[in-house]
Amino acid sequence: MTQAEPQQINTLGIVGLGLIGASLASALRQRGVPLRVLGTDSHVESAQKALALGYIDEVVDALPELCSRVDVLVLATPVLTLPALMQQLAPTLHNGTTVLTDVGSVKGSVRQAALDVFGTLPAWLVPGHPIAGSEYSGVDAADPSLYDRHQVILTPEVDTDPQATAAVRWLWEQVGASVQLMTVDRHDEVLAATSHLPHLLAFALVDSLAQESEKYEIFHYAAGGFRDFTRIAASDPTMWHDIFLANDEATLDVLDRYMDHLQTVRQALAQRDGKTLSGVFSRAKHARDYFSRLLDERAG
């Protein structure tokens, strides 16, 4: 499939200057991409800090003005804030001169919000999701190399303007990312398995152990595996509240399958069935070894 050439993009807008939004702005700046970047954040100090650090060129708090002054507008706020933002932007976006994209970790809820607000899926809407991030949040966590050699998934629909998709692709490629296209449903299913379920397990494990009688004493002995779980469990509660409520169905599906498998493992342990346990461990190790180069590349 040939890709459309992006129309000239001169001005970018970012709503939400936290980890993901400010990392994008700082990466564009560090790489010398010739774009004027306007931004806003409901937390006034975050926008001022992004300006002071030179990540953005101007703070523009009024959403209609911000939208009307940019070629591409990126929504980089928690997933459940997106319907209200789209509602506020709708009158300005109806002109169709601005490409709208987002970075939300769930895509079905973004599509539904667009349908609710616009009555149809607009040709200038290109939902997206950078598969890059960390347990840190806020403008202070911005990292200009965050997207380097990482993937960004875009979920355009059949009626999406190819030039709008090309513009968003171009943007992410400027900061070192490689762009993949996917359907919304496939995105939410894959991310439920590879990102949302692991976060749910980490939150639940750390919460459960922290509630036991020794309380926090066990954290003194956290090494290796448990330490890795605690890193994930340090992720932002607001962001993950929104992700799980927005992707509940796909997460429940994969959680149920995982719980079935966990029951099998539990039973094997209760019955001292070493053969079954070894089978589980060997297959898991084989999968990790097989994909280790790919996984290490992404971790860099």
Ligand SMILES: NC(=O)C1=CN([C@@H]2O[C@H](COP(=O)(O)OP(=O)(O)OC[C@H]3O[C@@H](n4cnc5c(N)ncnc54)[C@H](O)[C@@H]3O)[C@@H](O)[C@H]2O)C=CC1
């Ligand atoms: N943290 C991560 O590792 C990743 C997060 N994402 C997605 O990116 C989005 C942003 O996440 P982060 O940057 O990590 O969160 P963050 O908490 O670091 O930044 C979000 C920013 O949005 C601002 N904000 C919240 N509501 C707003 C509103 N109504 N209007 C204007 N600003 C508002 C907050 O003040 C904050 O500065 C989320 O949708 C998340 O699902 C995607 C990939 C990775």
Ligand SMILES: O=C(O)C(=O)Cc1ccc(O)cc1
């Ligand atoms: O820190 C980690 O382990 C992550 O997995 C970061 C992350 C969080 C949410 C996303 O939608 C994508 C990446």
